[in-house]
Amino acid sequence: MEKARTFLQLTDDQSEIVSRLVDPAHCSGFYDDFALNGIRVDRVEQGVVVCTFKVPPRLIDRNGKLANGAIANIVDVVGSAAVHVEGLPMNVSVDMSISFLSTAKLDDELEITARALGQRGRYSGTVVLLKNKATGEIIVEGRHSLFRLPISKI
Numbered sequence: 594m595e596k597a598r599t600f601l602q603l604t605d606d607q608s609e610i611v612s613r614l615v616d617p618a619h620c621s622g623f624y625d626d627f628a629l630n631g632i633r634v635d636r637v638e639q640g641v642v643v644c645t646f647k648v649p650p651r652l653i654d655r656n657g658k659l660a661n662g663a664i665a666n667i668v669d670v671v672g673s674a675a676v677h678v679e680g681l682p683m684n685v686s687v688d689m690s691i692s693f694l695s696t697a698k699l700d701d702e703l704e705i706t707a708r709a710l711g712q713r714g715r716y717s718g719t720v721v722l723l724k725n726k727a728t729g730e731i732i733v734e735g736r737h738s739l740f741r742l743p744i745s746k747i
Contacts, residue, residue: 608633629670632705640709642674645726648701659697659732664723665689667705668735672719675707676739684717684739691735695725702726715741 636643652663668691673684697703704726710718721735 603635608635629666632667632671637674640675642671642705642707644671644705646703646705646723648697648699648703650699653699657698659701661691661693664693664733664735665691667723668721668733668737671705671707672721672735672737673739675709675719675721676712676717682742682744684741686737687716687740688738689735690737691733693733695730695732697723697725697732703732710736715743717741 631646631649633645634642635645646667648659652660654660668689669686672689673686676684702725704724705721706724707719707721710720712718717739719737719739721733721737722731723733723735724731
């Protein structure tokens, strides 16, 4: 298992290339490009996604902090990635609860960790943590419920 993990480990350059990939089936255009551009995927395992994100000027609110809407979008998208199964229909967000514990400022580097909490039928739950990478301080804890649509028979 360790040999496979070592083989699959991405270099910084490879991670940068992967973070720029666009999946047309999951892209909703300008908004996703605007809000999600810059998230670098560091690690993906079953039920866990770890990313790095440097807060850009375009997502700063008038108080100089990372905008709450951008945070909600990150919790939604990265949380969904933790329970995504290739070949199955996309999950739809049903409920999201976000605890704002601190703030992030321009150019802060954040570590985003999404973990699958479990699944019951077609419902899944995730928890998403945003931490300041330099201080280790938790910025946000988000809980996210999702529903997988049935496979179309058409």
